[in-house]
Amino acid sequence: RQLDPRVAVQWQVRDGERVSPNQILFTLDGPARALLSGERSALNFLQTLSAVATRSQHYADLVQGTAVKLLDTRKTLPGLRLAQKYAVTCGGCHNHRIGLYDAFLIKENHIAACGGIAQAIAAAQQIAPGKPVEVEVESLAELEQALAAGADIIMLDELSLDDMRTAVKLTAGRAKLEASGGIKDSTLRSVAETGVDYISLGTLTKDIKAVDLSMRLSL
Known part of the structure; x- marks a missing residue:
């Protein structure tokens, strides 16, 4: 129009x-x-x-019957983030952050720049008290550090299924747990059944194959 x-x-x-x-x-x-x-x-x-x-609907179908929430990421096409995130919700999955302003997501480079997990979390809490703080960890030892420092959400980056189950027990509800990295169709349900709260999937909005649609004109 x-x-x-x-x-x-x-x-x-x-x-x-x-x-x-x-x-x-x-x-x-x-x-x-x-x-x-x-x-x-x-x-x-x-x-x-x-x-x-x-x-999104395909992934949602794979974990049907579990309590996990599937999340997208900021790995979106330039200029189409809001549209893609809306499409994710149409398929049955959920949105993670829209932008950097929604919450802190502390990853390995931030941890390195701050000198450690505890220091990075403390810096985030000082900058914007009350804003959710999520931190990425790559081991159970780092999980313990993130819990001790008061992270709200902890991202388990490419942990094994056994380590994810252990992480759920260690956390015991003190923080939300998000699994991420290397998760495929064949492993998605197994990850969901470990008891994590969220699974984030960059493939929801990237590496997608366009649906075959066409327009036919009639006068």
């Missing part, structure tokens, strides 16, 4: 609804010049965001 306000859109499906091959998703009515001018851009957006929602 930015090309021509006379263009009207009528949707046949709702966001997040499962669709079938050759199903009509929506119809456009308006001048052919505007429809053909906007065809490629509209399809690019729709194909990309439908792919995100489809992958």
